[in-house]
Amino acid sequence: MSDYEKEERLCGRIAQRVAEKGGTAYYVGGWVRDRLMGIPNKDVDMEVHGIAPAVLREILEGFGERITVGESFGVYTLKGYSIDIAMPRRETVRGLGHRDFDICVDPFAGTRAAAMRRDFTVNALMQNVLTGEIVDAFGGRDDLRQGILRHVSDASFAEDALRVLRGAQFAARFGFSVAPETAALCRKMSLRHLARERVMDEVKKALCKADKPSVFFTFLRDVDKLGDWFPELQALIGVEQPPEHHAEGDVWTHTMMVLDAAASFRDRVREPLAFMLSALCHDFGKAVCTEKIGGVIHALGHETSGLPLAEAFVRRLTDAHLPMQYVRNLTEYHMKPNKMAADGASIKATNRLFDASVDPEALVYLALADGLGKLPQTTASEAFLHERLELFKEYMKRPYVMGRDLIEAGLAPSPMFSAVLAYAHKLRLAGVDKQNALKQTLAYAKQLEKRGGA
Numbered sequence: 404m405s406d407y408e409k410e411e412r413l414c415g416r417i418a419q420r421v422a423e424k425g426g427t428a429y430y431v432g433g434w435v436r437d438r439l440m441g442i443p444n445k446d447v448d449m450e451v452h453g454i455a456p457a458v459l460r461e462i463l464e465g466f467g468e469r470i471t472v473g474e475s476f477g478v479y480t481l482k483g484y485s486i487d488i489a490m491p492r493r494e495t496v497r498g499l500g501h502r503d504f505d506i507c508v509d510p511f512a513g514t515r516a517a518a519m520r521r522d523f524t525v526n527a528l529m530q531n532v533l534t535g536e537i538v539d540a541f542g543g544r545d546d547l548r549q550g551i552l553r554h555v556s557d558a559s560f561a562e563d564a565l566r567v568l569r570g571a572q573f574a575a576r577f578g579f580s581v582a583p584e585t586a587a588l589c590r591k592m593s594l595r596h597l598a599r600e601r602v603m604d605e606v607k608k609a610l611c612k613a614d615k616p617s618v619f620f621t622f623l624r625d626v627d628k629l630g631d632w633f634p635e636l637q638a639l640i641g642v643e644q645p646p647e648h649h650a651e652g653d654v655w656t657h658t659m660m661v662l663d664a665a666a667s668f669r670d671r672v673r674e675p676l677a678f679m680l681s682a683l684c685h686d687f688g689k690a691v692c693t694e695k696i697g698g699v700i701h702a703l704g705h706e707t708s709g710l711p712l713a714e715a716f717v718r719r720l721t722d723a724h725l726p727m728q729y730v731r732n733l734t735e736y737h738m739k740p741n742k743m744a745a746d747g748a749s750i751k752a753t754n755r756l757f758d759a760s761v762d763p764e765a766l767v768y769l770a771l772a773d774g775l776g777k778l779p780q781t782t783a784s785e786a787f788l789h790e791r792l793e794l795f796k797e798y799m800k801r802p803y804v805m806g807r808d809l810i811e812a813g814l815a816p817s818p819m820f821s822a823v824l825a826y827a828h829k830l831r832l833a834g835v836d837k838q839n840a841l842k843q844t845l846a847y848a849k850q851l852e853k854r855g856g857a
Contacts, residue, residue, distance in 0.1 A: 410447055410484055413466065417449070417488070418532035420462045426453035429514070429529040429538065431489075436525050439537075439547060440577070447486045449532065450517060452510055456490060459510075463488065477508035491517035515540045522566045523573070523585075524553045546582075553582040560585075564592045568605035571622040575613035586626055594631035602632055603720040610679035616666055617659035635716045636683070638690040645700045650778040654689045661685065661776030668768035677729035678765045682772055684713035684730050685737045706738050732761040733769050740770035743791075744784030753791040754798060754832040767792055802837040803827070804844050812841065814848055819855065823848045 418428035429450050430438075437444040451459050456477055463469040468482035477490035491512040509516075514529055521527035524543035530536065537544065546553050552570050554560040567589045574581055581589075594602070609619035620636060623629045629637045642654040651657055665682035669675040688709025689702040713734050717727050739756050742748075757763035767788045774781040804827040810816070814823070826847045830840040 407443075407445065410486055413481070413484060414447060414449060414486065414532055417462065417466060420465070421451055421454060421459070422533060424454050424458050424462065426451055426458075426510070428452075428532040430532055431517075431529050432521065432526050435528040435530045435537070436543075436547065438530070439528070439544070445485055449486060449488045450529070451488060451490055452512075452514065452517070454510060456508060456510065459488070459490065476506055477510075493520070514538050519556050520559050521555050522560060522563075522569055524555055525551075525573075525579075527555050550577070550579045551582055552579045552585060554585045554588060557588060560588060561592060564594050564597055565601050565605070567592055567594060567623075567626065567628055568597075568602060571619045572605045572609040572613070574622050575609045575616050575618035578615075578618075581622060586622075589626040589628065592628075594628055597632075599720055606720060607676055610662075610666075610683070611669065611675050614666055615663045616679065617663050620662075621659065632719065633716070635687050635690070635712045639686065642689050642693050643700050644689075644693075644702075648777070651776075654686050654693075657777055658683065658686055659776075661772050664772035664775035665769065668772060672765040672768060673762055674725060674729060674765070677726045678733075678762075678769065680717060680726050681730045681733035681737070681765070681769055684709065684716055685734050685769065685773065687712040687716070687734075706735055709734055729761055729765065732759075733766055736760055736766055737769050737773060740767055740788050741774060741784045744787040747787075750791065750794060751833050754795050754834075757792060757795040758828075758832055763792055763795060798832065798834055801831075803831040804837060804840045808837075808841055809844065809848070812845055814845065819848070819851045822851065 414428070414430070421428045429452065430448065431450045432448045434444050434446065434448050454462075459477075460469060460479070463479055463481060466481055467484075470480045470482055472478040472480055472487065477492055479488045480486055481488075490508050490510045493507045493509050493512065493516070518527040518529060518538070518540045523546075524541040525547045526543070527539075527541050528543045528547075529538040531538070541555050542553075552573055554566070554570075560566055570581055570585065570589060573579055606619070609616045613619065620629065620633065623633070624637070624640070636655070636658070639654040639658055644652070644654060644657060649657055651660060662679070662682050665679055669678055672678045686702075686705060686709065688705030688707065690709075691712070692705050692708045693700065693702045695701070710731055713730050714727065717730050736756065736759065743753055743756065757766070760766040770788065771782065771785055774784060804824075806816075806820070806824060809820075809823065809827075814820075823844060827840060827844040830843055835843065
């Protein structure tokens with residue numbers, strides 16, 4: 404039996420006990436939506452109506468170790484399971500922050516009142532755990548069939564600005580359109596007071612789950628909310644590119660196309676989120692260095708000019724070191740792979756490039772996405788880059804000169820030792836076999852000693 408089946412069976416047993424106490428258990432939210440769409444969802448959300456919180460806690464303790472996710476929220480889970488069990492609640496906003504709500508658990512509020520606090524009609528669906536009956540108070544099934552995101556309530560939707568970002572990522576992930584009245588409401592809401600962690604969570608879902616993550620940012624642009632958190636992206640709108648190389652239009656359009664092309668490669672890279680952020684940031688420098696010289700559009704050095712902008716963008720969302728490391732590195736080098744392919748660069752040159760990259764495979768796929776993210780599209784460099792990447796990996800597997808080899812050969816550790824190892828590494832990248840590399844490295848060390856003693 405799969406974990407999914409075990410959890411669904413447990414939900415049924417809990418629902419049966421709830422019914423024996425006079426209550427009703429429902430599957431709610433994204434779990435119901437995804438089930439109706441035929442999309443797997445491992446995170447099960449249940450909502451229990453018609454019994455007191457103390458009774459629910461007693462029931463849950465009969466099935467394992469109960470963990471309180473939020474006592475005041477009436478949310479629990481069981482150790483070892485991915486099931487959130489909640490009670491209906493009423494929320495009253497009292498500030499701009501995501502914690503600025505007065506929350507009252509109300510297990511007897513009824514299904515309509517409980518569903519009214521949901522963001523979109525497709526997320527307000529409920530399903531009786533025992534009977535399978537769908538409870539649809541706001542027309543969510545029709546909206547789901549038509550692929551429409553429509554907010555449930557003007558008042559409750561406007562209380563949490565994160566719902567603008569949630570709408571954007573749902574539109575990107577599921578290919579939904581946003582109802583005009585919902586888009587109009589989003590346009591009136593400010594995102595500036597949201598916590599960065601909440602913003603990053605929605606960005607991550609869009610970048611790592613959507614086939615077309617560009618929809619996320621395009622929607623934010625459409626409702627004039629791009630500048631609240633993503634001013635570097637907004638700055639790309641209208642920035643010209645050479646039409647002979649970029650018939651698609653401005654840098655914004657190119658970036659959105661690159662982002663969607665990168666999504667087709669993200670399952671092949673080690674760090675999908677960092678890779679997608681790199682695709683998003685790779686041309687930020689064009690906003691500050693694009694100019695016309697003799698009537699020709701240039702963006703000379705944009706790959707380095709964009710580094711401070713990319714860093715500011717990532718730091719606004721997270722302090723995590725890994726995304727920053729990737730974004731800075733891949734942004735700086737993103738132009739080189741395709742140029743090397745076009746020039747037929749030497750193996751030594753491509754080896755040095757891959758060695759300098761934080762993730763050579765991610766760099767190759769970013770370069771390929773860059774070629775696909777423009778008109779006319781090009782994949783001319785693909786065979787060359789894959790061939791050279793495999794050759795680089797093969798070179799890296801060969802025996803090479805290490806510090807202990809130098810010591811065994813009689814070279815004593817000294818301040819110049821790191822320079823000697825760096826020289827040995829260059830020989831490794833050049834494909835020099837270990838025996839000859841050791842001889843050359845020792846000779847180089849003697850030259851350094853002479854220079855030092857001169």
